[in-house]
Structure formats: structure tokens, C-alpha cells
Amino acid sequence: MIYTYGDVSVTRVDINAETNFYLGNKKKISYFDKPDIQVKWPGRDGAFKCYLIFHDDQSVELMPEMGWFANPTPKRQFYISNRFNVTKGKVDNAAYIHWMDSLRGKFGAIRMVESSPNDDENHRNLDNQSTVKVLKVNLK
Numbered sequence: 483m484i485y486t487y488g489d490v491s492v493t494r495v496d497i498n499a500e501t502n503f504y505l506g507n508k509k510k511i512s513y514f515d516k517p518d519i520q521v522k523w524p525g526r527d528g529a530f531k532c533y534l535i536f537h538d539d540q541s542v543e544l545m546p547e548m549g550w551f552a553n554p555t556p557k558r559q560f561y562i563s564n565r566f567n568v569t570k571g572k573v574d575n576a577a578y579i580h581w582m583d584s585l586r587g588k589f590g591a592i593r594m595v596e597s598s599p600n601d602d603e604n605h606r607n608l609d610n611q612s613t614v615k616v617l618k619v620n621l622k
Contacts, residue, residue: 483599484508484617487536487591492560494595499524501597505542505560518560521549529597535563536591536614547578549597587611 483494484507491507495517502517523530530549536542544551545563553562566577585592589607593614596603607614 484619485534485593485595486615486617487593487613488540490536490540490542492534492542496597499528501530503544503560505557516554518553518555518557519544519551519562520554521546521551523549523597531594531596534593534595534614536593585610589613 485492485494486507491505493504493506493508493511495502495504495511499522501521501523502511503519503521504511504515505518508515521530521532530551531547532549532551533545533547534542535545541559541561543561543563543565545565551562566581587610589610589612591613592610593612593616594603594606594610599618
């Protein structure tokens, strides 16, 4: 999948219970290409959820909600947020709830992303007026 807002894109590649994110519109991903951000969600009930926040300075902030996120190749333009004091895969609930309440119906340059993209994810983004475009492509 490729998420795009304005001139900035983030490419997503899912491999089993691991999702790799790359800054840019990648047409081909090599086995040797290290992801900019990686999330692992193993286990019987494994899953992840995060928000891609596209900023005016063309940087992208990934705000994790659930899952184990890492920066194998850190970049200033694409980074994992710690705005809610994420520790051990959990967020500060009070701050997170306040943030979500402030965004209700006006995601704009924000896209909620889940481990298994589905109709619920799409509806939530549509209901909250996300303007981030999504292109479904098969990348291997």
C-alpha cells in the first residue's frame, strides 16, 4: 500500500506478522532494503494500530497506538512519535483520548492504519475526513 498526502508518500509492505514502512513511493522493494520504520505484531492475537501524520514541512510522524515499533534506519523526515509517552507498546491513555477527541471528524492529513487493512479502517478514515490517499499495490 502507498499512503500519499500532497507530494509525500509512505510505502507499506506486510510480511507475515511484520509491517515495514518506507518513506517515498517505492515501486520495488528489495530484500536488502531496510525499512525506515518496522512494526512487529506476532502472536495468536497479534495486531498493530498507528496513525500516519503528514506535516506541512513534508515530514511524516508515525504515532503508535498498539504494536512494537522500531526505527531500523532513522530519518528526520519520517519518525516514530513519542507524544503520548509510549512505553512497552502502550500509550498514555488520558493524553491519547484528549488527542483523539480533538480530531474527531477532522483527520485531514492523518491516516489511521491497522495491521489488517479492512472496511472498518476505511470507514473510520472516511468518517473522520482523512484526506490521505491510499493506493493498494502488490509489492514483493
